[in-house]
Amino acid sequence: MKHRYLKNVATLGLSAEKCIGCGRCTEVCPHGVFSMNENKAQVEDKDSCMECGACAKNCPATAITVDAGVGCASAVIMGWLTGSEPSCDCSSGEECC
Amino acid sequence: MSNGKSCCCSASSCCSIEPITPYDKNDKWVTGEIHTPKGSVPVVSANLHFKDLLGAWKVRWGIGRMKYKINPGLYAIGKPDHTSPVLVSANYKLTFDALRKELSDLDCWILILDTKGINVWCAAGKGTFGTDELVNRISKTGLSKIVSHRKLVLPQLGAPGVSAHEVTKQTGFSVVYGPVMAKDIKAFLDSGFKASKEMRTVKFTMWDRLVLTPVELVATAKSSLIVFGVMFLLNLFATRPFGLEDFIAYTGAVVTGAVLTPLILPVVPGRAFAWKGWLPGLLWTSGFIWYSGWFAPPYLLLAIGYLLVLPSLSAYLAMNFTGSSTYTSFSGVIKEMKIAVPLIAISAVIGLVLLLINSIWV
Numbered sequence: 001m002k003h004r005y006l007k008n009v010a011t012l013g014l015s016a017e018k019c020i021g022c023g024r025c026t027e028v029c030p031h032g033v034f035s036m037n038e039n040k041a042q043v044e045d046k047d048s049c050m051e052c053g054a055c056a057k058n059c060p061a062t063a064i065t066v067d068a069g070v071g072c073a074s075a076v077i078m079g080w081l082t083g084s085e086p087s088c089d090c091s092s093g094e095e096c097c
Numbered sequence: 098m099s100n101g102k103s104c105c106c107s108a109s110s111c112c113s114i115e116p117i118t119p120y121d122k123n124d125k126w127v128t129g130e131i132h133t134p135k136g137s138v139p140v141v142s143a144n145l146h147f148k149d150l151l152g153a154w155k156v157r158w159g160i161g162r163m164k165y166k167i168n169p170g171l172y173a174i175g176k177p178d179h180t181s182p183v184l185v186s187a188n189y190k191l192t193f194d195a196l197r198k199e200l201s202d203l204d205c206w207i208l209i210l211d212t213k214g215i216n217v218w219c220a221a222g223k224g225t226f227g228t229d230e231l232v233n234r235i236s237k238t239g240l241s242k243i244v245s246h247r248k249l250v251l252p253q254l255g256a257p258g259v260s261a262h263e264v265t266k267q268t269g270f271s272v273v274y275g276p277v278m279a280k281d282i283k284a285f286l287d288s289g290f291k292a293s294k295e296m297r298t299v300k301f302t303m304w305d306r307l308v309l310t311p312v313e314l315v316a317t318a319k320s321s322l323i324v325f326g327v328m329f330l331l332n333l334f335a336t337r338p339f340g341l342e343d344f345i346a347y348t349g350a351v352v353t354g355a356v357l358t359p360l361i362l363p364v365v366p367g368r369a370f371a372w373k374g375w376l377p378g379l380l381w382t383s384g385f386i387w388y389s390g391w392f393a394p395p396y397l398l399l400a401i402g403y404l405l406v407l408p409s410l411s412a413y414l415a416m417n418f419t420g421s422s423t424y425t426s427f428s429g430v431i432k433e434m435k436i437a438v439p440l441i442a443i444s445a446v447i448g449l450v451l452l453l454i455n456s457i458w459v
Contacts, residue, residue, distance in 0.1 A: 003301055003422075006368050006429040027274050027292075028256035030299035031424065051426040052222065054256035068257065069427030070222040072420025073413075076434055 010049035011067040016040055018063035025064060028054040117238050118170030118209075126197070131173045135239035140173045143201035149194050156191055157308055159315040165190045166214030171238040175204035179245040182286060184275070185231065186252060187212040187220050199279040203286070206244065210234050221258030228260045232267045241269070250275045250282075250290070253297060301423045306359045309421045313355040317414060321351065335456045337399075346385050350407035353381045354414030359421075370425070371437035374415020378408035398455040405448025409441045416441075 012033070021039035026032075031048040034041050034055065041063070053068025071079070071086035079086035117136040120127050125146050130137040156162040166188045174197060183206040186196050193209065200207075210230045212220035220226035231249075235241070251259060253274040261272035276285050276296035285292050324347070332338040354374045358365065365373040382404055386392060391400040416437055419425040 003363055003424045004368060005425050006432060009429040009432050010426050011428050024261065027297070028253060030254065030277060030297070032294060032298055048424070049426060050424050051428060052218075052257045054221075054253075057259070058256055058261050060262040067428065068222070069431075070219075071427070073417040073430065073434060075420070076431065077438065080438075 004047065005050075007047050010046050010051060011065075012043065012046055012049045012051070012055075013065040014041060014043050015063045016042070018061045020061045020063075022060060024058050024060065025055040028058050030054070118172060119168050126194075131176070133243045135242050138171050138173045138206075138243075140175075141197055141207070143174060143197050143199075143203075145194055145198050149190075153191055153194065157311050159312045162312070163214055167193055167209065169209045169211035169234060171240065171243070172207040172209060173205075174200045174207060175202070177204045177206050179243065181205050181244065182248070182250055183208055183240065183244060184250045184282070185210065185255065187215065187217045187226055187255075189214050189216045189220075192216045196279045196282075199282050203283065205286075206240075208234060208238065208240065208249070217252045218254040218257070221255045224258050226255050227258040228263050228267075231259055231264055235268050235270060247271060248273060250285075252279075253277050253292070254299070299423045301362075303360060305423075306362060309418075310356045310359050313359075313414065313418065313421070314352075317351050317355055321347075331453075331456055336458070337456050339456070342389055346382065346389075346403060346407060347410075349381050349385060350378055350410045351414065353377050354411030355418075358411065358415040359418050362418075369416075369433040369437065370419050370422075371412040371416040371433060371441065374418075375408045375412035378411025378415075379404070381411070382407040398451050402448045402451035402455060405444045406452065407448075409445040409448070412437065413441050 014034075019040050021036070021041065023036055023041070025034045025041050026036060030052065031045070031050060033043060033045050033049045035044040036042075049066070051066050051068050053066055056062075056064040056066045056068070069086070076086040078084075115136045116130070117133070117138050120139045125148060126142050127139045128142045129140040131140050132138075152165060156165045167190055169188045181204050184196070184200075185208045186192060188209050188211055193207075196207065210220075210226055211234070212225045212230075215223070215225060217226055231251075241247075247270050249264070249270050249272050251261075251272055251274050254277055256274055259272065261274070265271050273290050274292075275282060275290075276292045277299050278296070281292070281296045285296065325344075328339040328343070354377075358370075358374045358377055361377070362373060365376060367373055367376070386400045386403060390396070391403075416434065419430045419433075
């Protein structure tokens with residue numbers, strides 16, 4: 001059974017103009033979000049995007065944008081309470097990924 | 098290498114005896130050393146011993162998890178030479194063991210980055226499994242003098258931290274992303290560095306989810322000590338002291354949110370994790386209240402109190418599991434939390450007040 005998360009939230013963006021068709025995004029995406037069509041990448045399944053940022057980081061043409069973020073829910077709540085960015089820094093404690 | 102005359106070690110300029118990667122001689126997973134133009138490299142076993150399995154079990158329960166790491170640097174599997182492939186990985190021992198156990202009968206180099214003892218994917222998210230660390234590690238180990246080719250195999254899940262074209266620009270090494278799982282490495286190498294779509298996709302099986310739950314449970318058990326302490330203090334002047342039934346109700350809600358919900362995740366209707374935890378939490382709580390006969394008038398305050406508190410607790414724990422999941426987007430988690438956190442907080446506070454009233458005044 002394929003896991004599905006909330007719809008229409010992913011911040012993924014792809015510029016077909018900038019795309020050079022190297023296919024690197026299809027190689028790094030862990031959820032098969034991209035496919036190649038006539039030497040251009042296209043977003044096939046945006047709702048599967050988990051915003052890991054692999055595609056944007058590895059796009060040599062900077063054609064892909066995505067707000068990548070990390071942090072478990074308790075880190076986000078701590079961030080809200082302290083007014084800081086949520087961090088996934090677990091070095092001090094034992095919780096989190 | 099046993100023949101002393103063939104070695105040029107008499108000349109101080111070449112064949113430095115300096116090991117490239119320091120290691121503890123007592124480590125059973127190191128089986129020997131291999132000599133390279135840049136120094137000696139530890140050869141590691143592709144077999145896991147009891148100590149490795151025990152270590153894995155311990156970190157799954159959160160014991161010494163942040164210290165379970167090996168020295169970054171270059172390692173060898175089998176008898177690699179200058180043409181052998183180079184696999185890149187993280188210095189979390191659990192990760193390293195998962196990789197090397199899949200490499201039996203292979204001759205290859207393993208380049209271990211310093212990810213502070215964090216697994217590849219999480220470290221890539223933080224940037225410690227990243228372009229800079231990779232570039233530095235290549236130069237520190239003298240990799241370009243050890244292998245004659247210019248190709249690195251990175252785990253696909255390292256991609257969020259590494260910019261492949263940037264690495265090539267800075268070091269001359271090209272980057273190929275290997276499969277998500279170490280178990281597919283052999284097939285990947287045999288097919289000439291080709292990964293199928295299957296190998297490129299992250300899954301989240303029931304087993305994957307199960308092994309993640311002990312750490313969550315241990316963390317919750319620690320904070321629960323405070324809850325039990327407060328219950329104990331309240332009992333000093335309570336008209337209805339907390340007892341075994343309350344303990345069971347609470348523990349059940351914790352297990353529902355931190356273990357049961359992750360296990361049955363895809364079959365619970367709905368998509369938000371908080372909802373996926375709240376629903377089973379409600380079923381557990383109402384079931385337990387019904388079983389205890391608390392739906393009757395003298396206990397109604399207690400019943401309503403628990404119905405507000407316990408499913409919220411399960412919801413919170415399940416929501417926290419988004420941090421362990423392999424498919425939730427950060428934007429989605431924030432969207433879910435903006436709705437769920439206030440509801441959880443309000444429900445829990447009202448429920449706690451009712452429980453307090455019931456415990457002390459009624």
